[in-house]
Amino acid sequence: xxxxxxxxxxxxxxxxxxxxxxxxxxxxxxxxxxxxxxxxxxxxxxxxxxxxxxxxxxxxxxxxxxxxxxxxxxxxxxxxxxxxxxxxxxxxxxxxxxxxxxxxxxxxxxxxxxxxxxxxxxxxxxxxxxxxxxxxxxxxxxxxxxxxxxxxxxxxxxxxxxxxxxxxxxxxxxxxxxxxxxxxxxxxxxxxxxxxxxxxxxxxxxxxxxxxxxxxxxxxxxxxxxxxxxxxxxxxxxxxxxxxxxxxxxxxxxxxxxxxxx
Amino acid sequence: xxxxxxxxxxxxxxxxxxxxxxxxxxxxxxxxxxxxxxxxxxxxxxxxxxxxxxxxxxxxxxxxxxxxxxxxxxxxxxxxxxxxxxxxxxxxxxxxxxxxxxxxxxxxxxxxxxxxxxxxxxxxxxxxxxxxxxxxxxxxxxxxxxxxxxxxxxxxxxxxxxxxxxxxxxxxxxxxxxxxxxxxxxxxxxxxxxxxxxxxxxxxxxxxxxxxxxxxxxxxxxxxxxxxxxxxxxxxxxxxxxxxxxxxxxxxxxxxxxxxxxxxxxxxxxxxxxxxxxxxxxxxxxxxxxxxxxxxxxxxxxxxxxxxxxxxxxxxxxxxxxxx
Ligand SMILES: Cc1cc2nc3c(=O)[nH]c(=O)nc-3n(C[C@H](O)[C@H](O)[C@H](O)COP(=O)(O)OP(=O)(O)OC[C@H]3O[C@@H](n4cnc5c(N)ncnc54)[C@H](O)[C@@H]3O)c2cc1C
Ligand SMILES: Nc1ncnc2c1ncn2[C@@H]1O[C@H](COP(=O)(O)O)[C@@H](O)[C@H]1O
Numbered sequence: 001x002x003x004x005x006x007x008x009x010x011x012x013x014x015x016x017x018x019x020x021x022x023x024x025x026x027x028x029x030x031x032x033x034x035x036x037x038x039x040x041x042x043x044x045x046x047x048x049x050x051x052x053x054x055x056x057x058x059x060x061x062x063x064x065x066x067x068x069x070x071x072x073x074x075x076x077x078x079x080x081x082x083x084x085x086x087x088x089x090x091x092x093x094x095x096x097x098x099x100x101x102x103x104x105x106x107x108x109x110x111x112x113x114x115x116x117x118x119x120x121x122x123x124x125x126x127x128x129x130x131x132x133x134x135x136x137x138x139x140x141x142x143x144x145x146x147x148x149x150x151x152x153x154x155x156x157x158x159x160x161x162x163x164x165x166x167x168x169x170x171x172x173x174x175x176x177x178x179x180x181x182x183x184x185x186x187x188x189x190x191x192x193x194x195x196x197x198x199x200x201x202x203x204x205x206x207x208x209x210x211x212x213x214x215x216x217x218x219x220x221x222x223x224x225x226x227x228x229x230x231x232x233x234x235x236x237x238x239x240x241x242x243x244x245x246x247x248x249x250x251x252x253x254x255x256x257x258x259x260x261x262x
Numbered sequence: 263x264x265x266x267x268x269x270x271x272x273x274x275x276x277x278x279x280x281x282x283x284x285x286x287x288x289x290x291x292x293x294x295x296x297x298x299x300x301x302x303x304x305x306x307x308x309x310x311x312x313x314x315x316x317x318x319x320x321x322x323x324x325x326x327x328x329x330x331x332x333x334x335x336x337x338x339x340x341x342x343x344x345x346x347x348x349x350x351x352x353x354x355x356x357x358x359x360x361x362x363x364x365x366x367x368x369x370x371x372x373x374x375x376x377x378x379x380x381x382x383x384x385x386x387x388x389x390x391x392x393x394x395x396x397x398x399x400x401x402x403x404x405x406x407x408x409x410x411x412x413x414x415x416x417x418x419x420x421x422x423x424x425x426x427x428x429x430x431x432x433x434x435x436x437x438x439x440x441x442x443x444x445x446x447x448x449x450x451x452x453x454x455x456x457x458x459x460x461x462x463x464x465x466x467x468x469x470x471x472x473x474x475x476x477x478x479x480x481x482x483x484x485x486x487x488x489x490x491x492x493x494x495x496x497x498x499x500x501x502x503x504x505x506x507x508x509x510x511x512x513x514x515x516x517x518x519x520x521x522x523x524x525x526x527x528x529x530x531x532x533x534x535x536x537x538x539x540x541x542x543x544x545x546x547x548x549x550x551x552x553x554x555x556x557x558x559x560x561x562x563x564x565x566x567x568x569x570x571x572x573x574x575x576x577x578x579x580x581x582x583x584x585x586x
Binding site for chain 2: 011013014015016017019024026037038094095096099121122123124125126127128129130131132133134135138139140141142143145158159160161162163164165166167168169170173178179180219220221222223224225226227228229230233234236237238239241244245247248249251252254255256259261262
């Protein structure tokens with residue numbers, strides 16, 4: 001069984017965000033980049049499945065050259081192959097543009113299960129799983145916290161508001177990983193050494209059938225026109241706690257009369 | 263630019279609150295675009311929902327009523343939405359950014375090859391295009407995003423609990439039955455509903471959350487009592503979830519749920535950036551923590567520096583008293 005895992009290489013969640021000079025993107029100068037945390041769950045589940053049933057695991061990203069570091073990290077953890085669709089020098093693409101590029105690359109790969117994170121940290125869009133499934137004409141389940149294998153398919157447990165849906169689908173299919181699915185492994189020293197020797201297949205957008213001029217920059221389906229720091233919250237109003245009863249009464253009064261939320 | 267179509271989410275024949283919020287927003291957008299407001303609902307045995315939607319201003323209610331739509335499936339419900347788009351030719355489609363909406367809207371966007379303004383916190387119409395703001399980089403920045411005005415369709419998913427729901431001048435509520443073919447490969451065979459009476463954090467108007475400071479699962483009753491008095495949902499930090507004290511469905515944050523309640527009470531939670539990514543857009547935040555230096559106080563509206571095991575029971579009593 002063959003697996004493809006989509007990897008987004010994103011600013012570390014701890015990174016301090018500074019607004020770039022253009023006022024519509026981040027200043028990348030001091031940013032530390034990481035493989036998006038949910039993608040680690042996706043990769044782990046794919047590697048576990050390959051270990052159990054054989055096949056290959058290919059990681060794919062759409063991004064600039066720095067993303068190779070992320071791909072190599074995935075190779076070190078146990079992925080077999082890596083593909084990067086080069087976005088170097090191109091304007092930003094929105095989710096649809098990225099999905100079209102990824103779909104183009106994935107069509108050329110052997111793929112029984114396509115794995116993604118349920119959400120890429122950074123843009124926090126949470127749109128790629130259904131978009132890619134639609135473009136590739138595959139069934140999908142997103143927000144998956146548990147997965148079971150059946151004859152020719154999977155049973156995915158998906159977390160929704162106040163309930164859990166049990167989804168049955170045949171292969172090939174798309175799975176969006178949510179925390180809880182597994183505990184991602186670290187890369188071993190042996191894995192790191194082996195990963196150094198592997199080559200990353202770098203493809204131009206044209207190689208995967210997309211025209212960046214039609215999907216990036218001014219032509220992107222969604223454009224970021226401004227990026228700003230969120231307005232600072234007012235300083236906290238501290239309530240003295242010497243007497244818990246009085247403190248509680250005062251808090252209730254403030255919530256009711258001042259904040260008007262009770 | 264004119265007609266506005268809103269996707270309505272129902273469960274067991276009951277319309278979810280986020281759908282009324284989206285419908286109210288849709289009514290405002292339609293007033294600006296000068297178009298009609300339509301609603302689309304999918305399920306089985308749901309034709310009776312139309313009057314409720316008309317009360318919010320829906321002129322037309324597109325109904326996809328089929329036995330195979332009884333339980334949600336992305337393929338089935340997207341087919342319904344897509345059929346309504348064909349029938350109503352809207353310029354704007356709004357879908358609540360719930361786990362269902364965030365499943366259906368991107369499929370529609372990819373099918374129609376148009377962009378999607380995801381999880382928006384504000385929505386305006388400027389010169390024929392939607393302009394929205396949304397939180398990015400774990401809530402550390404706010405982006406203004408616009409849809410391509412040349413697109414055949416502009417889609418946005420408004421974040422639940424952010425936009426108010428209110429009835430307006432009633433619409434005609436004309437029911438239009440949708441007829442379309444549907445093939446469902448990913449089938450929801452079962453839905454396990456959480457403990458009865460429990461409110462999910464993602465939908466809650468008020469949340470009381472506990473972190474590592476709760477010390478162990480035996481202490482949840484302390485917070486649950488406050489939840490009960492407030493009608494609040496119980497939330498948790500990742501530390502509490504990872505310790506195995508509570509199910510992940512309660513987790514708020516980067517790798518949990520993103521919430522926007524009117525009131526968020528954080529008890530024994532330090533306020534790590536990944537936790538704030540999930541609750542930073544709450545309207546009023548209360549922090550109860552014994553460490554005055556805890557970062558949660560930087561975002562809190564009100565704070566009490568003290569032992570939660572003394573403060574929280576007192577607060578439960580105070581709320582009870584205030585209602586008497
Ligand atoms: C990729 C990634 C994703 C993450 N995702 C999430 C996420 O989704 N959600 C999330 O919450 N975290 C997430 N985290 C973890 C996050 O970084 C923190 O570790 C976590 O939020 C800490 O939880 P906590 O505040 O409960 O615990 P701590 O940081 O240990 O804080 C406990 C607090 O309780 C206080 N306290 C202790 N006893 C009492 C008492 N008796 N009375 C009052 N106060 C008391 C202490 O002063 C302290 O401030 C993520 C981390 C990473 C790296
Ligand atoms: N540029 C990218 N390259 C490869 N995969 C991506 C990219 N962006 C997003 N993804 C995948 O899509 C998932 C969801 O991202 P999103 O829908 O953008 O929040 C991520 O967890 C990745 O698996």
